[in-house]
Amino acid sequence: MLFKYKAIDKNNVSREGTVDANTTDSAIATVQKEGYTVISIEPVNEEKSILDIEIDWFQGVSNKEVVILSRQLATLFSAQVSALRIFRLLATEMENKQLQKVLNTISDDLQAGSSISRALGAHPDVFSQFYVNMVRSGEESGTLDRVFEYLADYLDRQYQLTTKARNALIYPAFVVGTFVLVMSLMLTLVIPRIATILTDSGQELPIYTKIVIGLSEFMSNYIGFLLVLLSVAGFFLYRFVKTPAGGRFIDELKLSIPYIGDLYTKMYLTRICDNLATMLTSGISMVQAIEVTADVVDNQVFAEIMSLTLVEVKGGRSFADAIAEYPEIPGVLSQMAKVGEESGNLGSILETLANFYQREVSNAVETLIGLIEPVMIVLLGLGVGLLLTSVLMPIYNLTSAI
Secondary structure (H helix, E strand, C coil), rough: EEEEEECCCCCCCEEEEEEECCCCHHHHHHHHCCCCCCEEEEEECCCCCCCHHCCCHCCCHHHHHHHHHHHHHHHHHCCCHHHHHHHHHHHHHHHHHHHHHHHHHHHHHHHCCHHHHHHHHHCCCCCCCCHHHHHCCCCCHHHHHHHHHHHHHHHHHHHHHHHHHHHHHHHHHHHHHHHHHHHHHHHHHHHHHHHHHHHHHCCCCHHHHHHHHHHHHHHHHHHHHHHHHHHHHHHHHHHHHHCCCHHHHHHHHHHHCCCCHHHHHHHHHHHHHHHHHHHHHCCCCCCHHHHHHHHHHHHHHHHHHHHHHHHHHHHCCCHHHHHCCCCCCCCHHHHHHHHHHHHHHHHHHHHHHHHHHHHHHHHHHHHHHHHHHHHHHHHHHHHHHHHHHHHHHHHHHHHHHH
């Protein structure tokens, strides 16, 4: 971005000019480095053609890109390269324009005297509070290279865990969606024509055939109304989920579904143990680690547990005793945490638990995938079989009578 400034030099002579920078603060810092005192500075409105306009909300920064960035940062900090030069260098090599813009802004903030953690914290959509706190810990301890390596490993584990759980639900959702679409087309396009033949024949139809014909007539006559109703219901459901009460309802629902709830519980326990282990190993205090974990666990039920645990830990109670009161927390976790606190090795114990729950999630996902296919085949077979039977049996009776 181009800024126009007015300033005076050491001899009180007025100066005017332009400077290229990403933010107003970095532009002021650049002018001051020339030995000038800034009087006023403002951005220059640049005219852009339609082809030059960047639609930033189409260019999000993925978790995978943050993982790669963290590994690059760890390597460059290990090589004793200065922070400003590191971020300038990485910005020039980024293909993602949004991430490139973020890194340029961070570089300008560093040049203006900001700390790395503060510069990263100005971009919460890319760097989470957990990420920023880890970097702040690395700045204070002088181990930024190790911290960025920890962050890359942590984000990589979370990415694989989330992706595996999501992929396990894509297949059944696709199959069910396809089944509903095919059945809807059958009931609105095919069954009405066959129903006319069956009703005109004058024969007594089985009860299940009458049900199918009735359902077909309802869908044929009210398909538009149903689509509008589903759209309105979907809109209000989306709005409800975005409210605190709706978000909590969905989070509680995730944990209450048989088998699926157990999978989600283990996934959130993995995230809690992994967060705490990574932060405690990096020298962050227990209070701060619990506070950050409550913000990044991504489930209101477990976030509330962490918040209440935080209050009790601040009051002098041990972490293990505090979490032992909640039924959502397995007894093995609180007992292992107690052992870790007594031995002064809580970070390592939590890391072991995180690895254990991650394996449990992987095994649960693989078992779920193995069960989904046969269950889907049976259910779809029953549905299609019922539909065909309700149509073919009267036709068979009609042809036999002839």
